Amino acid sequence: MTHAVQVTGLHKSFGDLEVLKGIDVTVEQGQVICIIGPSGSGKSTLLRCVNLLEQPTAGQVFVSGTELTDIDVDIDAARRKLGMVFQQFNLFGHMSVLDNVTIAQRRVLKRSKAEAAKVGMRNLEKVGVAEKAEQYPAQLSGGQQQRVAIARALSMDPDVMLFDEPTSALDPELVGDVLTVMRQLADEGMTMLVVTHEMQFAREVADTVLFMDEGVVVEQGPPAQVIGSPRHERTKSFLHRVL
Ligand code: ADP
Ligand code: MG
Numbered sequence: 433m434t435h436a437v438q439v440t441g442l443h444k445s446f447g448d449l450e451v452l453k454g455i456d457v458t459v460e461q462g463q464v465i466c467i468i469g470p471s472g473s474g475k476s477t478l479l480r481c482v483n484l485l486e487q488p489t490a491g492q493v494f495v496s497g498t499e500l501t502d503i504d505v506d507i508d509a510a511r512r513k514l515g516m517v518f519q520q521f522n523l524f525g526h527m528s529v530l531d532n533v534t535i536a537q538r539r540v541l542k543r544s545k546a547e548a549a550k551v552g553m554r555n556l557e558k559v560g561v562a563e564k565a566e567q568y569p570a571q572l573s574g575g576q577q578q579r580v581a582i583a584r585a586l587s588m589d590p591d592v593m594l595f596d597e598p599t600s601a602l603d604p605e606l607v608g609d610v611l612t613v614m615r616q617l618a619d620e621g622m623t624m625l626v627v628t629h630e631m632q633f634a635r636e637v638a639d640t641v642l643f644m645d646e647g648v649v650v651e652q653g654p655p656a657q658v659i660g661s662p663r664h665e666r667t668k669s670f671l672h673r674v675l
Contacts, residue, residue: 434497436461436592436623437482442491444477451477453647455491459592464624466634466655469644470670475627478644479594482625483514496591512540515585519597521577523569523584529556530565533584541588548587555583559613575606579613586617593617595626631675635659643667 437459444452451474459465467475480486482493484500484507493500500510523532533552537543543551556562559579561572569577578598585593595614599607611633618624618637628634634641634655641658643651645666651658662668 433461435459435494436463436496437625438492438494439478439482440492442478442481442493443489444474444481444486445489451647452481452488455644455647455649457642457649459623459625461623462621463639464618464626464637465640465642466638467625467627467642467644468629468631468634468659468670468674469650473644474647475644476596479516479596479625479627482594483511483516485516508540512588513591515588515590515593517578517581517585517593517595517598519600521569521574521581521601523577523580525569528566528568529561529572529580532569532580533587536584537587551587552583555586556580558586558616559583560609573606574602575609578602578610582610582613582617592623592625595624595628597627597629599628599630629674631659631671643670645670 435458439455439457442452442455455478469475477486481488488501495510495513498510499505500507527535530549530552533556534548537548537551538545553562553565556565559582561576561579564572564576599610602610611630615637638655640652641655642649643658651662651664651667658667659671662671
């Protein structure tokens with residue numbers, strides 16, 4: 433069986449700064465992997481290398497069996513298998529919520545306006561913001577905007593969803609709604625790679641937790657092990673600070 437995502441020997445440097453120092457990660461279909469670790473440890477760079485928003489310095493990235501790091505691959509087609517949700521929601525402020533979730537479907541997947549609207553509305557309903565379809569992002573709360581961003585990514589029918597601290601920019605009372613949507617996606621069998629500081633979410637939803645520090649994976653395993661009884665000093669001291 434092909435892995436949903438496979439990263440092997442991934443290195444990434446920015447000039448003299450080596451940010452990723454040989455990362456190996458495998459995500460199976462339907463699995464949720466949570467990546468935890470201190471600020472600056474390379475978590476965002478790892479996610480950005482997975483969808484080639486950053487070009488790895490060395491190593492390979494496979495998504496659903498296709499090598500994204502192969503220079504001959506159709507990178508736009510390959511990248512379509514990945515949905516990405518950022519800390520800052522990156523919605524188009526001058527477009528309605530519905531236009532935000534339909535534009536890439538129409539431009540990239542060449543769906544008709546009606547088809548794109550149908551898929552978009554279905555996903556807006558799924559994340560609980562269908563009634564905001566005709567409004568503009570600025571009229572929505574941060575939590576609602578982030579749920580629109582999730583609906584937008586889902587509307588492209590990705591094989592894998594990448595989340596980079598999706599709740600870090602939200603007011604505390606809005607975090608729960610976004611986590612609930614993510615939990616529901618996980619329950620439905622979506623394959624997810626999630627960078628998060630939400631330890632409770634990682635504990636309950638992740639199949640595997642991966643602790644990164646200074647560009648390496650220090651420790652990985654089931655949440656009960658990595659969060660519950662970490663083996664490495666660096667993991668212990670990180671958890672001590674965040675829990
Ligand atoms: P994290 O997401 O774990 O906080 P990042 O992946 O954002 O960490 O960053 C890891 C390191 O890489 C940091 O030292 C950061 O300053 C550096 N870095 C990230 N992106 C760039 C870039 N585009 N150019 C130069 N340095 C970068
Ligand atoms: Mg980051």
